[in-house]
Amino acid sequence: MALLELKNIDAGYGETQVLWDINLQADEGIITVMLGSNGAGKTTTLRVTSGILPPWKGQILLGGDDVTKLPAHKRVELGIVMVPEGRRLWPELTVFENLELGAYTKRAREKFDSSLDLVYSLFPRLRERRNQLAGTLSGGEQQMLAIGRALMAVPRILLMDEPSLGLAPKLVGEIMNVIRKLRDDERLTVFLVEQNVHMSLEIADYGYVIEQGRIVLSGPKDELEGSERIKKAYLGL
Template identity: 50%
Template sequence: MLELRGINTYYGNIQALRDVNIKINTGEIITLIGANGAGKTTTLMSVSGVVPPRSGEVLFEGNPIQGTNADKIVKMGICQVPEGRLIFPELTVMENLDMGAFLRNDTAGVKEDIEHVFSLFPILKERRKQDGGTLSGGEQQMLAISRALMARPRLLLLDEPSLGLAPLIIRQIFEIIKKINEESNTTVFLVEQNANLALKIAHRGYVMENGEIILADTSDKLLANEDVKKAYLGL
């Protein structure tokens, strides 16, 4: 579904990604793990069009999309849940969800999807008239994921969904990510510092250091890899 070929991305004269190659098949959960500042977020933003790569190719279903505007990439079926959630704090939960469906005009389908996200996150139904900024961190993360789902993505990009959340909420979020993948066959590209949890729900993983992919394997093999255990799993 998605392939990154030789991606080099810069911020001004500073190179953030170096010859990054990643493949993601339809229906997979793929995780990209690495230390803070390794280039994980930049990788997602290179896909979603927020920070276009300077060279290399981003192929979505075989078609190059690098250099395409971010809104057109959303129309193609790729949607990103950004680090820090970035919901609209002064809009209600319902208004945030409506913004996620901004590019759609199928009213019946939008209503159906609102009910679907409320079934995934019942607390959002209770909070539907509250301003997003009054929600807890965990509820805001649920809203950010739900807002992205309202665009009906085929590829969901998740950037640090566990950031700043309590362990119980993190487990709940990760269970829902797995459910989204299994029930709707939504492909998931997950960037996460909590390598242990990410690898437990992913099919395969990539390890990034200093803007480069240094290791790629199945999740089981990465969980058993001594270097990965030492560097990222605290074992």
């Protein structure tokens, strides 16, 4: 069942149109990825979905309800939570304070203790470093904290903007395992945008390919893996 749906979305900045008639859906309990190169419109799609950028036209539905007109903070209350690109932590606050702030909405505050347990069990290192300033963490730890912070907001759907960006391959694997675990153990719905095609196809259940602001291909993971277009354009095969 579709938890999140984007229907006929056009969006852009100023006079420049970036997204052209985007239609996609993220089904409940699975990992959906959007693949595309730099500047294809991946981040813009997430910004529209999270509510930071109002679309020019089209609709965004969460569980069938229209949320297009809601501001970002209202969408967080409904469960659309984003892990922004480049992690965007609050560097001058401690790890714990960052997590505390993640549980900002009333709904999230009520589940604070169980969310914290979940985050610490997924990332034991965050528990060890809870009193350290976020700015002093390593890149991998910062990505963990960014994901942990988003989980504190008790997402119904987790939007992730290039979680592999700038991480060593080993760490990328670790992060991917966590995302997989969230799907399998927590039944969390994930919508992920990535440049790293290899890795994202490995964990995805369903995928979309975006080129120059238009969705050019979509299908279940196996289908995409077998597609000539993907092989040529992204995997260099």
